[in-house]
Amino acid sequence: MSSESSKWPLWEVFVRSRQGLSHKHVGSLHASDATMAIANARDVYTRRQEGVSIWVLPAEAISASSPADKDILFDPANDKVYRHPTFYTLPDEVKNM
Amino acid sequence: MTKAQHFEWLLSLADDALILGQRLSEWCGHAPALEEDIALSNVALDLIGQSRAILTHAGLLEGEGRDEDRLAFFRSDREYRNLLLVELPNGHFGDTIARQFFFDQFAMIRYGHLAQQTFDLEIAAIATKALKEVRYHAAHSAEWMIRLGDGTDLSKTRIQESVDRLWPYIGECFEAHPILDAAITSGAMPDCKSIELTWKERVSAVLAEATLILPTDDWKQVGGRNGLHTEHLSYLLAEMQAVPRLHPDAKW
Amino acid sequence: MDLNQRFEDYIAADQKIEAKDWMPDDYRKTLIRQISQHAHSEIIGMLPEGNWITRAPSLQRKAILLAKVQDEAGHGLYLYSAAETLGAQRDDLMDALIEGRAKYSSIFNYPTLTWADMGAIGWLVDGAAIMNQVPLCKCSYGPYARAMVRVCKEESFHQRQGFQIMLNLCEGTDEQREMAQDSLNRWWWPSLMMFGPNDESSTHNEQSMRWKIKRFSNDELRQRFVDMTIPQVELLGLTVPDKDLKWNQSTGHYEMGAIDWQEFFNVIAGNGPCNKERIAARKKAHRDGQWVRQAASAYAEKMRTKVTPNQTNAA
Numbered sequence: 001m002s003s004e005s006s007k008w009p010l011w012e013v014f015v016r017s018r019q020g021l022s023h024k025h026v027g028s029l030h031a032s033d034a035t036m037a038i039a040n041a042r043d044v045y046t047r048r049q050e051g052v053s054i055w056v057l058p059a060e061a062i063s064a065s066s067p068a069d070k071d072i073l074f075d076p077a078n079d080k081v082y083r084h085p086t087f088y089t090l091p092d093e094v095k096n097m
Numbered sequence: 098m099t100k101a102q103h104f105e106w107l108l109s110l111a112d113d114a115l116i117l118g119q120r121l122s123e124w125c126g127h128a129p130a131l132e133e134d135i136a137l138s139n140v141a142l143d144l145i146g147q148s149r150a151i152l153t154h155a156g157l158l159e160g161e162g163r164d165e166d167r168l169a170f171f172r173s174d175r176e177y178r179n180l181l182l183v184e185l186p187n188g189h190f191g192d193t194i195a196r197q198f199f200f201d202q203f204a205m206i207r208y209g210h211l212a213q214q215t216f217d218l219e220i221a222a223i224a225t226k227a228l229k230e231v232r233y234h235a236a237h238s239a240e241w242m243i244r245l246g247d248g249t250d251l252s253k254t255r256i257q258e259s260v261d262r263l264w265p266y267i268g269e270c271f272e273a274h275p276i277l278d279a280a281i282t283s284g285a286m287p288d289c290k291s292i293e294l295t296w297k298e299r300v301s302a303v304l305a306e307a308t309l310i311l312p313t314d315d316w317k318q319v320g321g322r323n324g325l326h327t328e329h330l331s332y333l334l335a336e337m338q339a340v341p342r343l344h345p346d347a348k349w
Numbered sequence: 350m351d352l353n354q355r356f357e358d359y360i361a362a363d364q365k366i367e368a369k370d371w372m373p374d375d376y377r378k379t380l381i382r383q384i385s386q387h388a389h390s391e392i393i394g395m396l397p398e399g400n401w402i403t404r405a406p407s408l409q410r411k412a413i414l415l416a417k418v419q420d421e422a423g424h425g426l427y428l429y430s431a432a433e434t435l436g437a438q439r440d441d442l443m444d445a446l447i448e449g450r451a452k453y454s455s456i457f458n459y460p461t462l463t464w465a466d467m468g469a470i471g472w473l474v475d476g477a478a479i480m481n482q483v484p485l486c487k488c489s490y491g492p493y494a495r496a497m498v499r500v501c502k503e504e505s506f507h508q509r510q511g512f513q514i515m516l517n518l519c520e521g522t523d524e525q526r527e528m529a530q531d532s533l534n535r536w537w538w539p540s541l542m543m544f545g546p547n548d549e550s551s552t553h554n555e556q557s558m559r560w561k562i563k564r565f566s567n568d569e570l571r572q573r574f575v576d577m578t579i580p581q582v583e584l585l586g587l588t589v590p591d592k593d594l595k596w597n598q599s600t601g602h603y604e605m606g607a608i609d610w611q612e613f614f615n616v617i618a619g620n621g622p623c624n625k626e627r628i629a630a631r632k633k634a635h636r637d638g639q640w641v642r643q644a645a646s647a648y649a650e651k652m653r654t655k656v657t658p659n660q661t662n663a664a
C-alpha cells in the first residue's frame with residue numbers, strides 16, 4: 001500500500017553534547033531532505049538538552065570498514081603499546097606529565 | 098491602561114497560545130510521520146508552556162486568587178479572548194500547517210515587540226523566552242508551506258485551499274480593539290498597521306517560494322477578542338474542561 | 350575462522366554484535382521480530398494515553414502527559430531505527446502493523462476510561478515495561494542495546510509521573526480515591542500479563558536467553574514486578590484485585606493468584622476491547638499522511654535536481 005515515492009530516506013544523526021566535545025552518533029531517522037532531517041533530529045534526539053550542534057548524513061553516504069577486515073585493520077596496532085602514555089613508568093617525583 | 102484592561106490583554110495573549118496548543122495536541126499519535134508527530138508535540142508543548150506563564154502572571158495581576166488552572170478550566174467560551182483562527186478545527190495536515198504558519202508569523206512579530214517593551218517587564222521576560230520557541234515554530238511551518246506548495250499537484254491544490262479557507266480569519270490578528278488600543282497607548286504593543294505590514298511582507302515571501310497565491314479578499318471574521326467565537330470553541334472547552342468541572346474541589 | 354564460531358564466541362564473551370557483523374539468520378529474524386514488536390508497542394501505546402491529553406485536568410498535567418506520549422513516539426522511532434540496522438524497512442514494518450500482521454503489547458488494547466488510568470498506566474504499565482527493558486540494555490545486539498539505554502533513561506520519569514497522579518488521587522476527594530481504585534482494578538491483571546506467558550508455555554524463551562537477547566524469564570520478571578509494586582500499592586492505601594495474593598515469609602516473595610491466560614490469548618488474537626480501534630487509528634494516520642509524505646519527497650527531488658554539478662562538488 002505504501003507507494004515508493006512516499007518513502008523518506010534514512011539519515012544518521014550525530015550530536016555534539018557540549019562545546020569542545022566531538023559529534024557522536026546517536027541514532028537515525030527518516031526525513032525528506034536535510035533541513036527536515038536536522039529539525040527532526042533536534043526534536044527526536046535533543047528533547048532533554050542533549051546537544052549544542054547536530055550533523056545529519058544520508059545513511060547511504062556512509063562507507064564502513066568491513067567487519068571481516070577487523071583483524072587486518074586493527075590488530076597491527078596491538079603491539080604498538082609504546083603509543084600509549086601508560087607504557088612509560090616515571091619516577092614518582094615527576095608528578096604531572 | 099487600567100488593571101482590568103491589562104488583565105484582559107494578558108488573557109488574549111495567553112488564550113491564543115493555550116487554544117492553539119490544545120488543538121495541536123490533538124495530533125499526538127496521528128501525524129503523517131513519526132518524526133512529525135514529535136515535532137507537532139514540541140510546538141504544542143511550547144505553546145502550552147507560554148500560556149501557563151502568561152495566565153499565572155494575569156492571575157497575580159488580577160489579585161483574586163485565580164491561578165493558571167482556575168483561569169484555563171473555569172472560564173466559559175464568552176470569557177475566552179483568543180483569535181478565531183486558533184480555535185478552528187485541525188482539518189488535514191495542510192490546514193493545520195497553514196493555520197500554524199499564519200499564526201507563527203504573527204506571534205513572532207508580536208513577541209518581538211513584547212520582548213522590547215517596558216510597560217510590563219514580566220511579559221517582556223516571558224516573550225524573550227517565547228520568541229526563541231516561536232522562531233523555531235515559524236521555520237517549521239514555513240518549510241512545510243514550501244514543501245506542500247511546491248511538492249505534488251495534489252499537495253499544491255490542498256494547501257492553496259487551506260490558505261484560502263483560513264484567509265478570512267487573518268484580519269482579526271490586526272483588528273483594532275479597545276483593549277488592544279489601551280495596550281498600544283501605554284506602549285505595550287505597536288500599532289496594528291505596522292504588525293500587519295511586516296506580517297504581509299514575510300508571509301508573501303514564503304508563499305511566493307511555495308508557489309502559492311496570497312488571497313486578496315479582505316473580508317474578515319472577528320469576535321474572538323470580545324468572546325464571540327465560532328461554533329468550535331465551546332466543543333473544545335467542553336472537552337478540555339470536563340474533568341476539573343466535574344470535580345471542582347479536586348487537586349490533580 | 351568459521352563465522353558461526355566467531356559469532357558464538359562473541360556472545361559467550363559478552364561482546365556486542367554490530368549491524369555489519371555476520372549473524373545467524375534466525376538471530377536476525379528473532380531480533381527483527383522482537384524489536385519491531387517493541388516499536389509497535391510504543392507507537393500503539395501512544396493512543397490510549399493520547400486519548401486523555403486534551404482532557405488532562407490541569408495545564409501542568411497536560412504538559413507532562415504530552416511530553417510523556419511524545420517520548421513514546423521517540424522510543425518507537427529509536428526502535429524502528431534499530432530494526433533498520435538489521436535490514437528491515439520501517440515502511441514494511443508499519444504496513445505489517447496496520448494490516449494486522451504484526452504483534453504488539455496486549456496491554457494497549459484496553460480502554461482508558463478515566464483520568465486515573467493515566468496514573469495507572471504510567472505507574473504499572475511503564476513500570477512493567479521498565480522491568481522488561483532494563484535487562485535489554487545489556488542485550489547482545491549493539492544497536493538494540495544502545496536504543497534501550499536511551500529509552501530506559503527517558504522512561505524513568507514516566508513511571509514517576511504516573512505514581513504521582515495516583516498519589517494525588519489517593520490523597521484527594523472520595524471520588525478521586527474511588528477513581529484510583531477502579532483504575533488499579535482494571536489495569537492490575539493486564540499489567541501482569543505484559544511479561545508474557547508462563548515460562549513453561551513460552552515459545553521463544555530458551556534460544557533468546559542463549560543468544561543474550563533475553564536475560565531473565567517471563568516469570569522471573571513478573572515476580573520482581575509484583576514484589577516491587579505491592580508495597581507501593583499499600584503506600585497508596587489501595588488493594589490489588591487478587592484475593593489470593595499473599596506474602597510468603599520463607600521465599601521472601603509475594604505469591605499471586607492465577608492469571609486468566611484465556612483473556613490474554615484472546616487479546617493477543619485480536620479480540621481485546623480496543624484492538625480494532627488501535628489498528629484503525631494507525632491505519633488512518635498512515636493513509637491520511639500519504640499525500641504529505643509524497644509532497645515532501647517530491648519537493649526534495651525537485652531541489653536535488655536543481656543543484657548544479659558545481660555545487661555538488663563544492664562540498
Ligand SMILES: [Fe+2]
Pocket residue numbers: 391420421424500504
Ligand atoms: Fe516507552
Ligand SMILES: [Fe+2]
Pocket residue numbers: 391424478482
Ligand atoms: Fe516501552
Ligand SMILES: [Fe+2]
Pocket residue numbers: 421475504507
Ligand atoms: Fe514510557
